[in-house]
Amino acid sequence: MIHYILQTIAFQLLFLLVYDLFLKRETFFNWNRLYLLFTPLLSLLLPFVQIGGIREAIPPSYTVQLPAVLVGGTQTSNAAATGGFEFPWMALWLTGLLVSIGWFIFKYFRIRKIRVQSSDWQHPKMRVKLIPGSNSAFTFFSTVYLGAELSEKQREHILLHEQIHVEEHHTWDLILFEVLRIVFWFNPLVYVFQKRIAALHEFTADRKVAMAKERNAYYQQMLSQVFQTDHISFINTFFNHSLIKKRIIMLQKSRSKRIFQLKYLLILPVICGMLVYTSCAQESDIATNETDNANNFVNGTNSEILDNIASLQEAIASQGELTAEEKKALKLLYVNAGSKGADNLHFDSKGGDQDKLAFAAIDKVPTYPGCEGQTNEAAKKCFTEKVAGFVVQNFNTKVPKDSPITGKQRIAVHFTITNTGNIENVRAKAEYPQLIDEAVRVVKMLPKMVPGEHKGKKVNVEFALPIVFEMD
Known part of the structure; x- marks a missing residue:
């Protein structure tokens, strides 16, 4: 608004x-x-x-939601961090x-x-x-x-x-x-x-x-x-x-x-310029909405739905690979929850059957070094596992004894893999500045990727990476 x-x-x-x-x-x-x-x-x-022709003529940027990465602890829980004050607009x-x-x-x-x-x-x-x-x-x-x-x-x-x-x-x-x-x-x-x-x-x-x-x-x-x-x-x-x-x-x-x-x-x-802006802003609005949802997740917004989503994310992260039936149910859930349904740009209908919607509209996802030569789905899984392993291995879980950080903390990280494969525009949100700095440091250390492609063009791809940090 x-x-x-x-x-x-x-x-x-x-x-x-x-x-x-x-x-x-x-x-x-x-x-x-x-x-x-x-x-x-x-x-x-x-x-x-929204004018689709204008939007398609401009190189797009997509947002991919990665599963939560658990660092610093061995047990998980559904407890949410305490939320901050929200101004009554x-x-x-x-x-x-x-x-x-x-x-x-x-x-x-x-x-x-x-x-x-x-x-x-x-x-x-x-x-x-x-x-x-x-x-x-x-x-x-x-x-x-x-x-x-x-x-x-x-x-x-x-x-x-x-x-x-x-x-x-x-x-x-x-x-x-x-x-x-x-x-x-x-x-x-x-x-x-x-x-x-x-x-x-x-x-x-x-x-x-x-x-x-x-x-x-x-x-x-x-x-x-x-x-x-x-x-x-x-x-x-x-x-x-x-x-x-x-x-x-x-x-x-x-x-x-x-x-x-x-x-x-x-x-x-003047009107043409405004139409170009509004048509292109629709894509950024999708990313903004996802960012807001992640921020609410981090700030512990008092919502039963958000709590259930948090539980689902952690369950997926813990389980690893989903079954075909679970994937289908998750895709349909996203379609039904979105205001555009199957017209959402994050989905691509195949034969008009909603049960067969692709997970993302990107023709070729960015590839982690070592995951080359695989199918799109296999590359996604490999990318997710490699990023999660990298974060777990490099995240410094040691905090001073007098630190105010206690219990389980959530960090919402966003970063972009550019059309040249570089990691840029890394930002994070968390309750404590120490966790923000550490999350940004680790993500910036990620290796150079093979850039994603859509309709034959290399594109920037936005990623949302939730990190759950738990004190030992």
């Missing part, structure tokens, strides 16, 4: 930069309106988009959501209160309410609210302006961003997008009124008086002090040349 949120924020930032740098100063108000409405929503959908989001909903309701009832206190004012084209003792002016949906203290001349210009807001349904745009602000209350870019479109609404209305009225008189009307207006984010206010200068500058601009509409094509390479 955190990854998804960061992606949407990054995408919205890119779209906003394109708007501010290239589009904001143009007078294509309708196009800009569509852009500001479309791109924030597109940013929410793009992280879910969901509770924080729900709290912000409830506060945002409360604030929205508060602002809505402020408008309702103004509506009740206001009197009807007859107008042939719009519903108009006069606010007693006020010189404010704003629109909410199909109703225009005017301060009763405004002069007739002021009302004439304001009503022309507010009529544009009513006819073009500008309030719906602001309500859309109010919903986004409630759900994504933590995302500052949603607030920026709402301010941009609110300003665009004013530019649009100003331009159309200036075409119907004498422009200099309209300038004077905006600058003639200081007006007090309550700021509510989902109403179109006529007298927004921070916008007056920008509105006048935009009114003075001549209409943009049609050739400048080509600027909107800038969105295409």
